[in-house]
Amino acid sequence: MNCAEGIELVSILSKFAPLRQTYDSLRSVGQNPFEMVFEDMLSSTEGVYKGRKTILLGTNNYLGLTFDDACIEEAVTAVRAHGTGTTGSRIANGSYGTHRELEHSLARFFDRKHCMVFSTGYQANLGMLSTLAGKGDYLLLDTDSHASIYDGARLGHAEVVRFRHNDPDDLYKRLKRLSDLPGEKLVVVEGVYSMLGDTAPLREFADVKRQMGAWLMVDEAHSLGVLGANGRGLAEEAGVEADCDFVVGTFSKSLGSVGGFCVSNLDDFDVLRVACRPYMFTASLPPAIMASTIMALRRMQEEPQRRQQLHENAQRLYHGLRKLGFAVGPQCSPIVSVAVADAPLAVEFWNRLLEGGVYLNLALPPATPTPAPLLRSSVSAVHTAAQIDRAVQLFEAVGRQLGVLPPVVNQARKRQAAVAPIAGHAEVAMVASGGAR
Amino acid sequence: MTETSRDSQAEIIDGLRQLLKKQVPLDASTNIVRDLQLDSLAVMDFIMSLEDRFEIVIPLDRVAEVETLGELARVVDELRGRN
Numbered sequence: 001m002n003c004a005e006g007i008e009l010v011s012i013l014s015k016f017a018p019l020r021q022t023y024d025s026l027r028s029v030g031q032n033p034f035e036m037v038f039e040d041m042l043s044s045t046e047g048v049y050k051g052r053k054t055i056l057l058g059t060n061n062y063l064g065l066t067f068d069d070a071c072i073e074e075a076v077t078a079v080r081a082h083g084t085g086t087t088g089s090r091i092a093n094g095s096y097g098t099h100r101e102l103e104h105s106l107a108r109f110f111d112r113k114h115c116m117v118f119s120t121g122y123q124a125n126l127g128m129l130s131t132l133a134g135k136g137d138y139l140l141l142d143t144d145s146h147a148s149i150y151d152g153a154r155l156g157h158a159e160v161v162r163f164r165h166n167d168p169d170d171l172y173k174r175l176k177r178l179s180d181l182p183g184e185k186l187v188v189v190e191g192v193y194s195m196l197g198d199t200a201p202l203r204e205f206a207d208v209k210r211q212m213g214a215w216l217m218v219d220e221a222h223s224l225g226v227l228g229a230n231g232r233g234l235a236e237e238a239g240v241e242a243d244c245d246f247v248v249g250t251f252s253k254s255l256g257s258v259g260g261f262c263v264s265n266l267d268d269f270d271v272l273r274v275a276c277r278p279y280m281f282t283a284s285l286p287p288a289i290m291a292s293t294i295m296a297l298r299r300m301q302e303e304p305q306r307r308q309q310l311h312e313n314a315q316r317l318y319h320g321l322r323k324l325g326f327a328v329g330p331q332c333s334p335i336v337s338v339a340v341a342d343a344p345l346a347v348e349f350w351n352r353l354l355e356g357g358v359y360l361n362l363a364l365p366p367a368t369p370t371p372a373p374l375l376r377s378s379v380s381a382v383h384t385a386a387q388i389d390r391a392v393q394l395f396e397a398v399g400r401q402l403g404v405l406p407p408v409v410n411q412a413r414k415r416q417a418a419v420a421p422i423a424g425h426a427e428v429a430m431v432a433s434g435g436a437r
Numbered sequence: 438m439t440e441t442s443r444d445s446q447a448e449i450i451d452g453l454r455q456l457l458k459k460q461v462p463l464d465a466s467t468n469i470v471r472d473l474q475l476d477s478l479a480v481m482d483f484i485m486s487l488e489d490r491f492e493i494v495i496p497l498d499r500v501a502e503v504e505t506l507g508e509l510a511r512v513v514d515e516l517r518g519r520n
């Protein structure tokens with residue numbers, strides 16, 4: 001833009017020009033994946049998009065509790081009794097009884113002494129990482145860590161070191177190099193990684209942590225209610241809860257609301273309430289959210305069959321897509337991602353799925369573990385078999401239209417292809433998507 | 438320039454040559470992101486390979502301040518010195 005004297009006026013937003021260009025080019029293909037608006041939500045698995053019913057396959061709504069009658073009732077009762085919001089932080093405005101009740105419920109569920117709740121899971125990571133690891137300490141992060149973990153590390157004053165994704169030997173090497181240096185070492189891993197759905201080798205990480213005298217934090221955002229005999233996450237499933245000094249998580253996925261938490265057995269944990277800025281300087285969770293979350297935690301425990309159904313649904317989608325020859329992630333989990341060659345293809349694929357009535361997430365690099373874009377779905381316990389089969393069918397149809405899958409020629413060749421070459425293809429592409437790392 | 442600095446730099450350039458498919462002139466003034474057109478994932482992988490090669494850890498904030506190969510070599514030197 002030029003003003004009268006011909007001086008170039010640079011907007012403060014000029015630096016985003018390349019991003020703007022990418023963003024606009026996405027729109028030219030059809031719907032911009034990052035500007036989706038649903039006119040209505042019908043259930044945990046169906047929304048209305050451009051006047052038509054659309055299957056929701058990218059919501060992280062693992063247990064399908066967003067429309068649970070009991071959770072809704074609790075939220076309605078709480079909003080009537082205690083109002084719409086707390087209008088301030090717990091440090092300034094004080095806590096409601098419900099904040100305490102929520103923290104006690106979580107501590108009891110995880111069998112830990114202490115719990116702090118945060119306004120989002122993002123803030124739980126921001127708060128815990130930036131406060132636990134101070135100046136002179138070290139944070140050791142998996143390379144594929146969620147943005148909230150990286151941002152928590154940036155907010156704090158610790159030195160940040162990365163280790164190779166899901167690689168306990170690599171972590172060991174790095175801790176060894178740091179072993180002569182003073183400072184606490186805090187290792188952070190995730191139960192289930194949100195892009196490919198792979199789990200951390202937590203037993204091995206716990207061994208390394210013990211051997212090297214480090215602290216261990218596990219983010220169970222995608223594994224709470226999903227893994228473990230009681231749904232306590234990967235730490236429970238791997239039998240290493242005692243080694244996990246801190247467990248963080250979110251209410252925004254399996255518990256169907258919003259908010260985050262950290263539980264721990266560490267004495268004096270409560271001092272963090274007056275040290276942790278992302279806890280202290282933001283409004284606390286509103287009553288309705290807390291009420292539905294407490295109920296959701298109860299529903300989760302009362303109905304373990306939801307978890308069973310979730311895994312059956314995950315198998316149905318994962319193996320359905322894998323058998324067709326799609327490049328799915330390295331292990332079956334409720335997060336089922338398909339890697340495709342490049343961004344334009346991914347955007348086109350995503351648009352055709354949406355036109356066909358299936359909505360999922362499009363993940364583009366650098367948000368992905370490797371340069372391969374991902375069509376990321378997350379399965380819910382309340383998806384019907386018919387909904388999942390519809391999604392697999394549509395994936396196949398679009399995959400053939402766009403040449404991601406080979407065209408069907410005749411029965412004999414199809415059968416042959418279904419055995420050897422396609423399995424090989426899936427494996428190669430899996431490596432390309434970072435799955436085998 | 439100290440002896441180790443030249444060593445580090447030579448080894449860094451050596452590592453980059455293996456990583457880059459095409460021939461590009463590499464010296465102390467080469468800008469890692471701009472001149473080599475590596476994406477952030479590739480840069481991070483390369484940094485981790487340097488950590489292994491030199492048996493050091495390079496904290497993320499040290500990576501953030503680096504633009505050229507020469508600067509990277511100096512950071513590596515300093516961290517090698519501390520072990």
Ligand SMILES: Cc1ncc(COP(=O)(O)O)c(C=O)c1O
Nearest residue numbers: 120121122146148194221250252
């Ligand atoms: C691993 C991980 N941690 C933390 C979060 C943040 O959770 P929230 O949505 O509650 O901010 C997410 C979800 O986006 C996540 O995937």
